[in-house]
Amino acid sequence: MATSISFAGLSCFLLSLCLVCSVKEGYAFEELRESHAESYLTHTFEVSSLFASSICNHSTKANERESTFIVVDKYGPCFQPNQQRSVVSPSLTDIIRSDRARIYSIHHSRLSKSSGRRDHIVEPNSLSIPVKDGSAFSTSNYLVTVGLGTPKKDLSLVLDTGSDLTWTQCQPCTRCYKQTEPLFDRTQSSTYVNISKTDSVCAYVQRPGTVPPGAETLCFYGIAYGDGSISLGFFSKETLTMSAAEKINSFLFGCGTDNRGEFDLEAGILGLSQESASIVFQTAAKYNKIFSYCIPSSASSTGHLTFGSQTPAPANIIYTKLVAQKSPSYGLDLIGIGLGGTKLNISESVFTTPGTIIDSGTVFTYLPPNAYPTFRDAFRAAMTAYPLTTGRPDDDLDTCYDLSKTSSVKVPEISFFFKDGKVVGMPGKSSLVTYSKTNSQVCLGFAPYEAGDDEIIIGNQVQRTMEVVYDVAGQRIGFALNGCT
Structure with a gap:
C-alpha cells in the first residue's frame, strides 16, 4: 500500500513537473516570437521626406574629403543651370523604358564579348557603330562637374559605372545636342592633344566603319548605347x-563632334567601369583603383564621388566580394534577398544562375521573374497598414501606395545576402520611388527582369544615402550607412 501511494505521488509529481515545463516552454516560445517580432527591422520616416523640395539641401560629407566631386540630380534644384530653365523630371514609365534600354545594352555587350561578336547600331548612311555598355541618357540623372582643358572649363558629366569611355561634346561640332554649359572648344585649350590611330591606346576604343574627311590618320571613336544614342569624335x-x-x-577622353539621341542637359559621361579607358584605371597609380559614391536621398539633396581610400574608413562598412567575370560591369555573388532582416525562402540558384551586377545608371532593381513575386508579396504583407493604389504608373510597377492619409510611414529593411556570408541591409526609405507628390503616392522600386535579360541588377534608387566603395584592386565592394545626408 505504501508502495502504491508512493507511485501515485511520484506520478502526480511528474505530471505537475511536465505541466510546469510545458507552461515554461510555452512562455519561452511566446517570448521568442515577441523577440523575433521586435527584431524585424523597419525604418520609420516622414512621408514628406520622400519628395524633393524646391530648395537644395547640401551634404557636408563632400567638403570633408580630398579628390571629391559633388553629385547632383540633374532634375533637382542642386543642379545650378536648373535655376535658369524649366525642367520636367521623367515619368516612371520613361524611367522603366530607359532602364530596359540600358539593360539591353549591358546584357548584349556582355554576350558579344563572350561570343566574339558585337551587336551594332547601323545609321542610314551605313555607319556601323558597336553597341557598348552605357546609359539610356534620358534618366541617367546623377551628374558630377569636372574641369577639362587649359584654361579649365567646367562640364557636367553623367556618373556611370557601366561605361568605360569618358567623353564630352566638342567644338568645332558637326552635330551636337543642346547642353547646359558651353561646348568644350579643343582649339582654345593649350593642353589638348590628338591621338594617332597607330597609337597603342587607340585600341581602347572602337572605330566606326567610316570616318570623316581629315580624320583618317587620327584615333576616331564611335560609341552607341542601348537606347540608340551615339557619340562619335576624336x-x-x-x-x-x-x-x-x-x-x-594626359587624360584620355572622347572629344565628341557628332552626338545624337536621348541626351538632355549633361555635357557627356564620366566612365567608371573596369576597362582600360575608364578614369578608374587611368588614375590607378594615384588612387589604387578605389572610388566611392553616395547617391543623394532625393533630387533636392547632394551626394559625392570620391577617388582613393578614405581615412578614417566609413563607419561599420561591410565588404563583399567582386565577381571578376562580370567585367566590365561590377558583379556580386548575390544568393538571396530578405525583408526585415530575415532571408526569404527562395532557392539560392534563382540568384546565382543569372548573376548580379550593381549599377549607378539603372534606376530600379530588377529581380528574376521567379523571385520577384515572393519578394513583392512579402513586402505587401509588411505594408498592410497602407492602402494599395488602384491605378499604376506602369505595368512593371505593381505595388504602389497612397500615403495621403498618414504623415509617417514604416517600411521594412531590405537585405541582400551574399555568398561570402555578408548581409547588407538597405534603408527602407530607399525601396520606394515617388509617383505623385500631389497625392502622396509611391511605388516599390523593384521589378522582374524580362525574359532574355537574365541578369539581376541592383539599381541606384536602392543605393541612396549609402556609401558604396569600389575597391577594384582588392576585388571587393563595401556598403556603409549614412554616406550622405
Whole structure:
C-alpha cells in the first residue's frame, strides 16, 4: 500500500513537473516570437521626406574629403543651370523604358564579348557603330562637374559605372545636342592633344566603319548605347582638373563632334567601369583603383564621388566580394534577398544562375521573374497598414501606395545576402520611388527582369544615402550607412 501511494505521488509529481515545463516552454516560445517580432527591422520616416523640395539641401560629407566631386540630380534644384530653365523630371514609365534600354545594352555587350561578336547600331548612311555598355541618357540623372582643358572649363558629366569611355561634346561640332554649359572648344585649350590611330591606346576604343574627311590618320571613336544614342569624335588627351590641388595630365577622353539621341542637359559621361579607358584605371597609380559614391536621398539633396581610400574608413562598412567575370560591369555573388532582416525562402540558384551586377545608371532593381513575386508579396504583407493604389504608373510597377492619409510611414529593411556570408541591409526609405507628390503616392522600386535579360541588377534608387566603395584592386565592394545626408 505504501508502495502504491508512493507511485501515485511520484506520478502526480511528474505530471505537475511536465505541466510546469510545458507552461515554461510555452512562455519561452511566446517570448521568442515577441523577440523575433521586435527584431524585424523597419525604418520609420516622414512621408514628406520622400519628395524633393524646391530648395537644395547640401551634404557636408563632400567638403570633408580630398579628390571629391559633388553629385547632383540633374532634375533637382542642386543642379545650378536648373535655376535658369524649366525642367520636367521623367515619368516612371520613361524611367522603366530607359532602364530596359540600358539593360539591353549591358546584357548584349556582355554576350558579344563572350561570343566574339558585337551587336551594332547601323545609321542610314551605313555607319556601323558597336553597341557598348552605357546609359539610356534620358534618366541617367546623377551628374558630377569636372574641369577639362587649359584654361579649365567646367562640364557636367553623367556618373556611370557601366561605361568605360569618358567623353564630352566638342567644338568645332558637326552635330551636337543642346547642353547646359558651353561646348568644350579643343582649339582654345593649350593642353589638348590628338591621338594617332597607330597609337597603342587607340585600341581602347572602337572605330566606326567610316570616318570623316581629315580624320583618317587620327584615333576616331564611335560609341552607341542601348537606347540608340551615339557619340562619335576624336579619342584625345587633355588635362582633367579634379580640384584646385589635383590634376590628371594626359587624360584620355572622347572629344565628341557628332552626338545624337536621348541626351538632355549633361555635357557627356564620366566612365567608371573596369576597362582600360575608364578614369578608374587611368588614375590607378594615384588612387589604387578605389572610388566611392553616395547617391543623394532625393533630387533636392547632394551626394559625392570620391577617388582613393578614405581615412578614417566609413563607419561599420561591410565588404563583399567582386565577381571578376562580370567585367566590365561590377558583379556580386548575390544568393538571396530578405525583408526585415530575415532571408526569404527562395532557392539560392534563382540568384546565382543569372548573376548580379550593381549599377549607378539603372534606376530600379530588377529581380528574376521567379523571385520577384515572393519578394513583392512579402513586402505587401509588411505594408498592410497602407492602402494599395488602384491605378499604376506602369505595368512593371505593381505595388504602389497612397500615403495621403498618414504623415509617417514604416517600411521594412531590405537585405541582400551574399555568398561570402555578408548581409547588407538597405534603408527602407530607399525601396520606394515617388509617383505623385500631389497625392502622396509611391511605388516599390523593384521589378522582374524580362525574359532574355537574365541578369539581376541592383539599381541606384536602392543605393541612396549609402556609401558604396569600389575597391577594384582588392576585388571587393563595401556598403556603409549614412554616406550622405
